[in-house]
Amino acid sequence: MINTLFSIIIKNLRLVFRNWTSFLLLVLGPLFLILIIGFAFSSETLHDISIGVHAPLNAGIQDIVDALESEEVSIVYFHRIDTCIRAMTHYAVTLCADFSSDFGNATGSITFYYDTTRYNLVHYILEYLKDKVAISSEQISLELAEQVFFDIKQFVTDMETGQQQVHDLQKSALILQEDLVTAHNDVVLAQDAFLPQYMKIKDMQHQLNQTVFQYSEQYSKNANRTLVLADLVTERDTLVAFNTSVAGIQDTLSAATFFSNFTYNETLFTGVYDSVTETTVFLDSSIKYLNATMDLTTLTINQTTKILQHIDLIVGYLDAMNLSLAETEQKLRFDIENIDRGIQNLEGLSASFDVYIAKFSSINETTAEKFLHPITASFQPLPSEYHSKTALVFPIILIFMLSFISILLSNMLVLNEAHSHAYFRSFLIPINNLFFILGLFITTLLLIGFQLLVFFVVAYVSFGVNFFMNLPVFLLSVLLATMLYVLVGMFFGYLVKQRQTSLLMSLFFSLIMFFFSDVILPLEIMPRVAAFIAQFNPLVVAEDLFRQTLFFGHGIREQLFGFGVLGIYIVFFSVLVIAAYYWNRKRQ
Amino acid sequence: MAEPLVVFDAISKCFGKKKVIKNLTLSIHPNEIFGIIGRSGAGKSTLLKLLIGFYTVDSGTIWYKGKNITTNTSFLKRIIGFCTQENSFYPELTVHENIFYYGKLYSLSSADLKKQEHDVLGLVGLSSSKNTVAGDLSGGMKRRLDFAISLIHNPAVLILDEPTSGLDPITEKIIWNLIKNLSSKGISIIVISHMLDFVEKYCDMIGFLSEGQIILNASPSTLRKKYSTKQTFAEIFEHIIEGKDT
Numbered sequence: 015m016i017n018t019l020f021s022i023i024i025k026n027l028r029l030v031f032r033n034w035t036s037f038l039l040l041v042l043g044p045l046f047l048i049l050i051i052g053f054a055f056s057s058e059t060l061h062d063i064s065i066g067v068h069a070p071l072n073a074g075i076q077d078i079v080d081a082l083e084s085e086e087v088s089i090v091y092f093h094r095i096d097t098c099i100r101a102m103t104h105y106a107v108t109l110c111a112d113f114s115s116d117f118g119n120a121t122g123s124i125t126f127y128y129d130t131t132r133y134n135l136v137h138y139i140l141e142y143l144k145d146k147v148a149i150s151s152e153q154i155s156l157e158l159a160e161q162v163f164f165d166i167k168q169f170v171t172d173m174e175t176g177q178q179q180v181h182d183l184q185k186s187a188l189i190l191q192e193d194l195v196t197a198h199n200d201v202v203l204a205q206d207a208f209l210p211q212y213m214k215i216k217d218m219q220h221q222l223n224q225t226v227f228q229y230s231e232q233y234s235k236n237a238n239r240t241l242v243l244a245d246l247v248t249e250r251d252t253l254v255a256f257n258t259s260v261a262g263i264q265d266t267l268s269a270a271t272f273f274s275n276f277t278y279n280e281t282l283f284t285g286v287y288d289s290v291t292e293t294t295v296f297l298d299s300s301i302k303y304l305n306a307t308m309d310l311t312t313l314t315i316n317q318t319t320k321i322l323q324h325i326d327l328i329v330g331y332l333d334a335m336n337l338s339l340a341e342t343e344q345k346l347r348f349d350i351e352n353i354d355r356g357i358q359n360l361e362g363l364s365a366s367f368d369v370y371i372a373k374f375s376s377i378n379e380t381t382a383e384k385f386l387h388p389i390t391a392s393f394q395p396l397p398s399e400y401h402s403k404t405a406l407v408f409p410i411i412l413i414f415m416l417s418f419i420s421i422l423l424s425n426m427l428v429l430n431e432a433h434s435h436a437y438f439r440s441f442l443i444p445i446n447n448l449f450f451i452l453g454l455f456i457t458t459l460l461l462i463g464f465q466l467l468v469f470f471v472v473a474y475v476s477f478g479v480n481f482f483m484n485l486p487v488f489l490l491s492v493l494l495a496t497m498l499y500v501l502v503g504m505f506f507g508y509l510v511k512q513r514q515t516s517l518l519m520s521l522f523f524s525l526i527m528f529f530f531s532d533v534i535l536p537l538e539i540m541p542r543v544a545a546f547i548a549q550f551n552p553l554v555v556a557e558d559l560f561r562q563t564l565f566f567g568h569g570i571r572e573q574l575f576g577f578g579v580l581g582i583y584i585v586f587f588s589v590l591v592i593a594a595y596y597w598n599r600k601r602q
Numbered sequence: 603m604a605e606p607l608v609v610f611d612a613i614s615k616c617f618g619k620k621k622v623i624k625n626l627t628l629s630i631h632p633n634e635i636f637g638i639i640g641r642s643g644a645g646k647s648t649l650l651k652l653l654i655g656f657y658t659v660d661s662g663t664i665w666y667k668g669k670n671i672t673t674n675t676s677f678l679k680r681i682i683g684f685c686t687q688e689n690s691f692y693p694e695l696t697v698h699e700n701i702f703y704y705g706k707l708y709s710l711s712s713a714d715l716k717k718q719e720h721d722v723l724g725l726v727g728l729s730s731s732k733n734t735v736a737g738d739l740s741g742g743m744k745r746r747l748d749f750a751i752s753l754i755h756n757p758a759v760l761i762l763d764e765p766t767s768g769l770d771p772i773t774e775k776i777i778w779n780l781i782k783n784l785s786s787k788g789i790s791i792i793v794i795s796h797m798l799d800f801v802e803k804y805c806d807m808i809g810f811l812s813e814g815q816i817i818l819n820a821s822p823s824t825l826r827k828k829y830s831t832k833q834t835f836a837e838i839f840e841h842i843i844e845g846k847d848t
Binding site: 437439 | 689
């Protein structure tokens, strides 16, 4: 029994492999299909995406446009969004980005319009856009934004502390300023108090010098005792007054301890004071003595000379102090001017801080979203009317069904005819053979037309597909697609003699068309070369026609490319069918 | 003897370098049954396709009632009716539908077609089976339907390729009688058959085809006289075809 079965299998295999077309289809066909599938599905990267952009004039969109644009994605600018949308429905652009009228500095809102009927591309497009404008990580971004704003808040607090410190500094400077002004006033007062005494002492110095000189002359002669006595009295009064002045200056100097470059010499003043006091006591005794004796002695002269030496020392010292007072006053005045300018600067800084604090104070956690999502993206599917998912994939279902039915049915009808015993008789009838081709072609169209009618009724009732929006154009596109696939099936029917081989070839052709289309993956995902070829795939062309006609109401004029390509294919396959018919006829 | 109806005068046909029909001359007279016999590969199929206008001749002339119709294949197809070895009709259609389909292809008007249908079905004896699906007919009836379809356009010459192939002996006889009957109705008939006994019995003239040429063309009685030593017609055929005659 096994031997019998084995013999049958061997025989079957021999029959299959002895026929070269069967061999090609069974062995090379699957390999070719695998090659086609591998070629078409070897990429997962989007390419040839064109984003139409509409933005107000001078809008700051460059950053976001740069983010969207890449080697695979190009940007096309439109003056009007409806022009862009119209271009999208004609596949001139893949989607449209409408920037809001208040868009500026990369903040604002963008509305993306996309063609939802291209169901298999939508997923990739949305993923791409979300990735680019960081919508997919919204929650994470929000948390990060809150953290950023917390940091900013902390920064504001720190700034407020800093401002307080500046205020304190300002106050200190003001106090210092007041102190310096007071000090300056003190110095000026000291100068005012000092200078008259100082000048008086200088006069006294001069007067005493003269007195000493006079003494040295008068005492060397017989002087008038009355006059000498008078001089001594004057001298004594002068010394008393001098001591008073010195005491005043001493008080002033001891109080003004802020002179940096001047050291108050108390010993010096005490010496002067003691000498003057001693001289005054002596003069008092000399005056008493003179009043009693009228005897002039050299003692007074010596004493006066000693006083004079002390006065010279004091005056020298006071000269230095006078100069120091002047310098100190000048320096204080300069310092005061500087601190005035510093205070002015601080006031300006404080005002700036006020502005910044006001700005930052208006920020809080609720503004995090706005901060982190400066660009609000929304997505608007087109067409805007509601279409069920089944309705959206209806063009795919239609072309898929239509192509397979048309190819297989026409192929089977041709094969039935060509393998019919009656077929040969048709060659003997004196009419143009094209009648037979045309007759079979129209017959197939009628049969498929009936099937499609049933299908359309079901689609209308169950899927909610609205055929009536653009019925004539839609029917025309269906007719052209059907004609093309019927011709394809007829071509293989006439070309290949064996039934199973012919059916297999038709099936392979359908499968190649299917895999090399955007039914599974959009063309934008396929490798560029594959996508370029696939855009001329009649299945893709027809599907686009159905979609644009059904969902966007496009007319013939707007779809000239699609209708034109189908027309060219129809002419091409018509020629092939006629050639195959005559080839078949010759083979009879 | 009457003037020939159709004359294939020195016709030749080549496929590539191979000359399949070589200067073949054949005259068909009115009401005549002309039998063509030969071995397999002698060129019978090619000759048939030349006769029915499926192939065009490479050289030679085709005359119809003295008129050159060599290049007018459309006319040739109008005067020729042809029955293939297998029945050439659609078994899914009824007898009437088949008749009408082919009648319309010959551009017959409905009225003419109706009359012609009545005549040919009557001629082949299928009037009562007009509405029967062709596939349901018996083998002999199918053959007769095929004759009827071939006659629907009222051809001058009917060409039959192995008309009794696959039929039982009784039906064979019926069909040959029908052929004779058709001939008697004024139709010239060319028959290609291996049924040598029937050919001898029913044909008026017999042509022996060998290597693309009619090597002998004679009536059965003439042949019998010439080869009187031969017991059967098969022996005569063998003798002529194998060139023992020369």
